[in-house]
Amino acid sequence: MAAAAAMTLRHLVHCALAMAVCFVGLAAIYLQLNAQFVGFAQILVYVGAVAILIVFAILLTRSGEVRNESILAPGWIPGILAAVGVFAVLAWAVLNSLALPSGANPAPEVTVRELGDALMTRYIIPLEVIGLLLTAALIGAVVIALRQGEDAE
Amino acid sequence: MTPLQGCLLLSALLFAVGFAGAVSRRNAILALIGIELMLNAANLNFIAFWRYGEPDGDAAGLMFVVFAIAVAAAEAAVGLALIIAIYRHRRTTNLDQMNELKG
Numbered sequence: 626m627a628a629a630a631a632m633t634l635r636h637l638v639h640c641a642l643a644m645a646v647c648f649v650g651l652a653a654i655y656l657q658l659n660a661q662f663v664g665f666a667q668i669l670v671y672v673g674a675v676a677i678l679i680v681f682a683i684l685l686t687r688s689g690e691v692r693n694e695s696i697l698a699p700g701w702i703p704g705i706l707a708a709v710g711v712f713a714v715l716a717w718a719v720l721n722s723l724a725l726p727s728g729a730n731p732a733p734e735v736t737v738r739e740l741g742d743a744l745m746t747r748y749i750i751p752l753e754v755i756g757l758l759l760t761a762a763l764i765g766a767v768v769i770a771l772r773q774g775e776d777a778e
Numbered sequence: 779m780t781p782l783q784g785c786l787l788l789s790a791l792l793f794a795v796g797f798a799g800a801v802s803r804r805n806a807i808l809a810l811i812g813i814e815l816m817l818n819a820a821n822l823n824f825i826a827f828w829r830y831g832e833p834d835g836d837a838a839g840l841m842f843v844v845f846a847i848a849v850a851a852a853e854a855a856v857g858l859a860l861i862i863a864i865y866r867h868r869r870t871t872n873l874d875q876m877n878e879l880k881g
Contacts, residue, residue: 704801712794762852
């Protein structure tokens with residue numbers, strides 16, 4: 626997958642593009658798994674919004690003088706080892722677990738209409754909370770990004 | 779290997795790649811991308827278990843993924859705003875140089 630490319634490329638813009646490709650692949654997997662709404666939400670939110678946001682941040686913080694130094698943090702060997710260990714443990718657990726369902730169930734059919742009904746009835750409190758959280762987070766982001774600029778002027 | 783195991787293995791690989799990137803790259807934006815990859819690995823697990831697990835009838839897995847995507851979007855916005863603020867202040871996105879609490 627493109628995730629490895631997103632983490633290993635040297636040029637930051639290429640990393641962001643590889644991340645977008647990776648998210649498109651994930652959305653395709655979601656669609657394959659019968660989760661249409663989540664697949665399209667993934668494309669809209671990640672490829673549409675988060676990737677653009679990250680590209681903007683990269684372009685805003687571009688500094689040309691760091692081309693020749695190492696792209697890796699000093700403690701990268703333990704980091705990679707820890708990641709490989711995490712993957713090994715997870716893969717071992719997945720392959721040897723007896724508690725996994727067999728996967729023989731028929732594909733669940735959930736229409737977007739049913740999702741909307743559930744959002745408006747059973748999940749109404751989480752919906753309100755997530756709306757409040759998003760508003761607060763976006764206002765906070767604007768405030769954080771603006772205040773330093775005023776100080777600098 | 780069942781399809782569920784395939785999905786779980788892919789998700790574990792995605793998580794490991796995201797983790798490796800988040801802890802081993804110098805650039806703060808790359809660390810943020812790694813965190814996004816890890817969140818997506820968790821989402822893939824939710825979807826896989828919702829698809830192949832016992833049918834529950836109320837699509838709780840899908841709901842959880844929708845809310846997780848919303849939270850991840852908020853987190854990305856705040857994280858990038860912090861990075862831009864630090865960059866304006868310190869002129870760097872290098873994580874090793876962000877070692878002071880007091881600007």
